[in-house]
Amino acid sequence: MNINTNEILSAHKKKTAARQRVQEVIGFIILLSGYALLAVSPDTPSDWLLIRVVSGFVALFAGFVLAVMPFLTRLTGSDQ
Numbered sequence: 001m002n003i004n005t006n007e008i009l010s011a012h013k014k015k016t017a018a019r020q021r022v023q024e025v026i027g028f029i030i031l032l033s034g035y036a037l038l039a040v041s042p043d044t045p046s047d048w049l050l051i052r053v054v055s056g057f058v059a060l061f062a063g064f065v066l067a068v069m070p071f072l073t074r075l076t077g078s079d080q
Helices: 005-038 046-076
Strands: none
Touching (some): 005 046
16 A cells, blocks of 8 residues: 555645635625625614614624634644
């Protein structure tokens, strides 16, 4: 059985990079939806306003964690 370790590591690296790109795209979509949820009109009822603001901030936090943190980690050169 002839297994080339470099080919296996290269395939794993490509798979990990593709997964991270998909994660970043999903994170940016969640981040944008958080901004959209925070954009409320002045005539919005107060009960819906609280729900939209809380869910908007949750979406902003989740989007930041999914999209921006891996980008910053890759920028600083950390492998973890």
